[in-house]
Amino acid sequence: KAVDVIDETGSRIRLKRHMVPEDIKEMERDLKKLTNEKDVYVKLHDIEKAEEVRKDEEKVREVYEQLIGQWRKNMSKEIPVVTEEDVAYTVAKMTGIPLFKIEEKETEKLVHMEDYLHKNIVAQHEAVVAVSKAIRRSRAGIKGSNRPIGSFFFLGPTGVGKTELAKALARFLFNDESALVKIDMSEYMERFNVSKMTGAPPGYVGYEEGGQLTEKIRKRPYSVVLFDEIEKAHPDVFNVLLQVLDEGVLTDTYGRKVDFKNTVIIMTSNLGARVIEKATPLGFQKTSTEAVYAQIKENVLGELKKTFNPEFLNRVDDTVVFHPLDKVHLGEIVDLLVNETNKQLVEKGLVVELTQEVKDWLIEKYFQPSYGARPMRRAVQKEIEDRLSELILDGRFRDGCKLQVQLKDDAPTFVEVEVGSPVLTGMN
Structure with missing residues (x-):
């Protein structure tokens, strides 16, 4: 194993050395932008402007060639050095165990945990605060030594951010969204499926594969475990989870004890969704008063108590x-969805912004109260990303420009609004 770690580390360092430095990549983008700008002026028959841009392009290209030549020269001379941190990074990647320490930097990060989560999660202050407090208790050592970092019930209708909060938590704690282990509890509705969590008994089909839950945690002991739609699971599943919540371990079919002490357990449920719909039938003023929410919360928690026994509920840290x-x-x-789109456009240097009129149009056209925010992702994909991809492939916009999405004839229209550059006509 030690040889494998060193071999993997050496390979990664060697590949990293062949990656072009960011400042040279930035200059490549500048060159491409100048070339595109020159071509636009040529098409507009503005020879004077085109000549000015060509001269700028030559200056940048001269500096670029010097930098790329020096980088290649240095790369051929320097012998790469493998540090302790490089080996630690490889071990973390191979084992799934983040090699972090409680340092001043992480302490500051934990103090501002709510700020990070609020950037990714909208309108769920109570959930963000509850999760943040539990994580800080764990990091400070104020929790049961044998229990998971935290365990939560996330209740509410579909599309309000339950799964998104779990993803954001995985990114915050382990710097990797793939640290989220999602278990669909609709697969465990029948009693004979419960054993799949820890593995089939000897002699049965699937014995050698191990448990669907235990194997994932054994390979990635530092993770956020999301039990989606927990109310659909067979009651025997809760007996399995009792052991996890109480002792922080689960024994698989091979007799191995799988450690859950470094996991966050999240159970989502749509219990009471109909209660919420009845309490706020119009959909657009669901949280207009605290009194309405308090009534909703009381009814939903009542549904929870009817569905799960007290022994199970009392082992969950927060609901x-x-x-x-x-x-x-x-x-x-x-806005968050458009920001995700802009991250994908970084390589092209494009930036997209929506006018308030377009946002209102998307919401009015696509919002369905019973589905929460889910239709908005489809709306942005269909009305913004699909249209934009066609325009980019047609070569209608230059790299490095800023695009504003405006509403024209009841349809989104893309207009180039970069200051100081020739403006192309907006296109549907």
Whole structure:
């Protein structure tokens, strides 16, 4: 194993050395931008402007060639050095165990945990605060030594951010969204499926594969475990989870004890979704008063107590009822989705922004109260990303420009608005 670690580390360092430095990549993008700008002026028959841009392009290219030549020269001379941190990084990747320490930097990060989660999660302050407090207790050593880092019930209708909060938590704690282990509890509705969590008994089909839950945690002991739609599971599943919540371990079919002490357990449920719909039938003013939410919360928690026995509920650290979303919240969610799109456009240097009119149009056209924010992702994909991809492939926009999405004839229209550059006509 030690040889494998050193071999993997050496290979990674060697590949990393062949990666072009970021400052040279930035200059490559500048060159491409200048070339495109020159071509635009040529098409517009503005020879004077085209000549100015050509001269700028030559200056940048001269500096670029010097830098790339020096980088290649240095790369051929320097012998790469493998450090302790490089080996530690490889071990972390191979084992799934993050090699972090409680240092001043992480302490500061934990103190501002709510700020990070709020950047990714809209309108769920109570959930963010509850999760943050539990994580800080664990990091400070104030928790049961044998229990998971934290365990939570996330209750509320579909599309309000339950799964998104779990993803954000995985990114925050382990710097990797793949640290989220999602278990679909609809697969465990029948009693004979329960054994799949820890592995089939000897002599049965699937014995050599191990348990669907235990194998994932054994390979990645530092993770956020999401039991989706927990209310659909067979009651015997809760007996299995009792051991996890109480002792932090689960024994698989091979007799191995799988450690859950470094996991966060999240159980989501749509219990009480109909209660919320009845309490706020119009969909757009679901959280207008605290009194309405308090009534919703009381009813949903009542449904929870009817579904699960007290022995199980008492072992869960906290139960959070998510707020339904209103029109203002949906506007913020559209902004988050557009930011995701912009991250994908970084290589092309493109930036997309939506006018408030377009946001309102998307919300009015696609929002369905019973589905929460889910339709908005499809709306951005269909109305923004699909249209933009066609325009990019047609060569209608230059790399490095800023695009504003405006509403024209009841349809989104893309307009180039970069200051100081020739403006191309907006296109549907």
